[in-house]
Structure formats: structure tokens, C-alpha cells
Amino acid sequence: MGVIGIEPEYFLDDMSQDEIKAIMEAKIENEKISWEQARIISFYSVIAQAGTKTIKSPKDLFKFGWDNKVIETRHLTREEFLNSVKL
Numbered sequence: 001m002g003v004i005g006i007e008p009e010y011f012l013d014d015m016s017q018d019e020i021k022a023i024m025e026a027k028i029e030n031e032k033i034s035w036e037q038a039r040i041i042s043f044y045s046v047i048a049q050a051g052t053k054t055i056k057s058p059k060d061l062f063k064f065g066w067d068n069k070v071i072e073t074r075h076l077t078r079e080e081f082l083n084s085v086k087l
Helices: 008-013 017-050 078-084
Strands: none
Touching: none
């Protein structure tokens, strides 16, 4: 719609649930990137004036909810990897 740049008629009549979900996820990710940029700009502005005595990284300046999110990873065995690759 207005914020995401889609005509209301298309949004209401023609879009599938999968399209709406993909657009909303992309919008959220784009907002995160904007906030990260603002944090980095603020970080460099602060350390230029105050030095690096108390603030060592942009995350020390201010924290976001996604900073603490833990992403679980799992290492594949060689056999699992070879089975997942389609040659």
C-alpha cells in the first residue's frame, strides 16, 4: 500500500499471502539496515569527540532487539553434505 509502494487494488485483490509475507519481511530487513547505518554513523561521531575509552563498538552505543538473537547452526557431516548436493 502507501508505505511499501503497492497499489491498494493490487494488494487487496491480486496478491497472494506468500507475496505479502515476502514484502513485509523485506521491509523489516530494510528497516534493520537503516537502523544499523544510523548506529554506525553515531558511533563514529561519538568516538571522534570522546575517544574510545568507554565505547569500543557500535553495539556499546545502543542496542537493538536483534543484537541478542542467537542463530543456531549445525555442521553437516561429509555424507550429509554430499547427499544434499545435486550434481
